[in-house]
Amino acid sequence: MRNSLARRSGGFETARMAEAVLRRTVRVLVTWRGERIGVLGPFPVESGWWHDVAPVAASAEAVLGVPVLVLRLVSVAGGEGGRGGLATYHAEATARPKGELAAFGDELGKDPLRSDWATAEGLRAALDWADDALRASGRPATGPVEQVKSWNLSGLYRIPTAKGPAWLKTTPSFGAAEARVIDLFGSMDPQLVPVVLAADGVGRRLLLDHVPGEDCWGLPDDSMLSAIERLVAAQAALAGRAAASGLDDRTPGRLVSMYRELLLRTDELGLTSAELAQAEHLSNELPYLAIELAACGLPETVLHGDFHPGNWRFDGWCSVLVDFSDACLGNPAFDGLRPRAFLSEERWAQVRERWIAAWSAHVPGSDPARALEVAGPLMHLAYAVRYQTFLDNIEAGERIYHEGDPAAELRRAIASYRAVGSQRAIGG
Template sequence: MERWREPAFVAEAHTWIDDRLDALGRVRTGEVEQPHVTDWSTVMRVPTEAGPVWFKANEEAMVHEAAVLELVARRSDGRVPPPLARDPRTGWMLLADAGPRLRDVIVEERSLERWLDVLAAYARVQIACEDDVDALLALGLPDCRLHTLPGSYADLLAGLPDADPRLPGPVAIEDLCDRLAAFGIRETVQHDDLHDGQVFLGAGVHQVLDWGDACVSHPFLTLAVTLEGVISWGVDDEEDSEDLEPHLAAYLGPYADHYGRDLDELREAARIAMRLGWVCRAVNGALPQDPERTHVRLKMFLDGKP
């Protein structure tokens, strides 16, 4: 985490920011702030005469985010904002300010109704990217497609201290993957961490940001984090306080239309995906320095609750 605060990195980032702003015809009007620092990324707020912009740098394993964001944005009908500028080598990027977070708006409005629009729009983005799987993988997006999950899960358990003895072996995961694959829904980009801190009101529409944890997988795996891990906890963070059915229907609607399928059939696929999604999240988001987070995700796979 400290490397993001090292004077040499900060100075280089500031120079890069100023150079890119100059190329964009914008002028910095104040000091750059660094409000967000984690082990894997940092974000800086940059004031300009036309409003703030945001600088983001990722660790090496996630430098593909800027390029992925640019590709997905082209397919998103305005729901995923493209970088204002990006560096192909470092993955550094500048992003326009996307307005208030959904998380903060929910607190004010005391409602999760906005998620209905977000989920439907996000599903359409996933459908629009179905033909881009090879391009996304070539950019460096992690491969979490169904045929990879059993092996990745086995590797994860082999290196995980104090794994829950209730966790099944990879054969059970393979069975779930085969059952989900049988529904015939194509694999595509999957955000893998879609929560209310990643959605912003944007320029009049809800926009989805922070694709650093994205992967290529079955699209419905996204429902684990978003529905079971976030929306089900409602406005007041109380377990099972929100009816998931309207949100599930909002997400599945574009898929029902695109594939000519019945919603009830897709609900069964979503039920399987809600379990497998936690396996995907555990595999894709595993950090050796933070095994506890992996334990929580695998407990969600087993129990549907932390």
């Protein structure tokens, strides 16, 4: 998932403008085989995003004279929405650097929830696995690994080969097993998904072939919109197989109980008393919303889970969907609504009409237009539950990426419910 500011700014262009202001300054705590080498910085990097570690690694390598791998974010002072401020990272040198660096304090404590790829041993194991898998496939690496992104939800690494780049992706235990999801969608539309070169047995390491083209932020090309009909066609075909997919169940009926469990943690959510009263009232209304959504006639199926245009790649001919780590079982209107926050109102209207037309064609007699209206509160509550799952399963130092997200989505659910047009008014 994109970080908070891009999700909630009202569109990606607003996030772009904010990024120009929220530049990042970084410190790097360097280790080598358990030895504390010292601290680099602070120094500025062009990209403001905390999880964009490529410029951090490149700057550290230029100073140290040896390749480094950024393991994790240690802390941030200032910044907001996943970018800006003074960000401190832990990086592991791949060889012992020469020269002396300033010492750093006790900032590298252990955390039982730390991701495997956020440790030197775990990242080396992932890279070794990728190297072995590429050799076994007859496509060995032809150069050093380029680290692109790393945070609590994934690590992304570009590996050069004679047949073009391969991509290693590492994912957490609470993420979907992406190879399985890609296989499901690929069985319906092979060109809709990336090519999987290898996957480990538990679905936490994935090797993907390169997907050419560009990310579809803003959907500037009309041809990109074909991804909507193709996703709908695949989801309609998968509806009968969804229950056997092994994915998390975030269907509206299951969501009712999940939301009620979340409301038991009111001290963590940080809601005002008025907001809490509204949230509890919404809890009572959810069963009716779930029934109303089901009456729209769309089948529960496999969801992408984060179907915004930044997760579409376009090469001038067709779009390929990427990042299936939030895939689940649910109502397809959740995917249908996801692009809205990332588009202009004009573009969203076009996306909406195409999605409605596609589902009307695949399920005659259904009411996908009403489904989009009714699904709004439920979709936001699904994200509230999902973000709380992130917070429950990531180490303390990286909670900064997601803190406040569950409460923000609850507020959006309440606002969305008011807009549904139901006669059951929200209290407060």
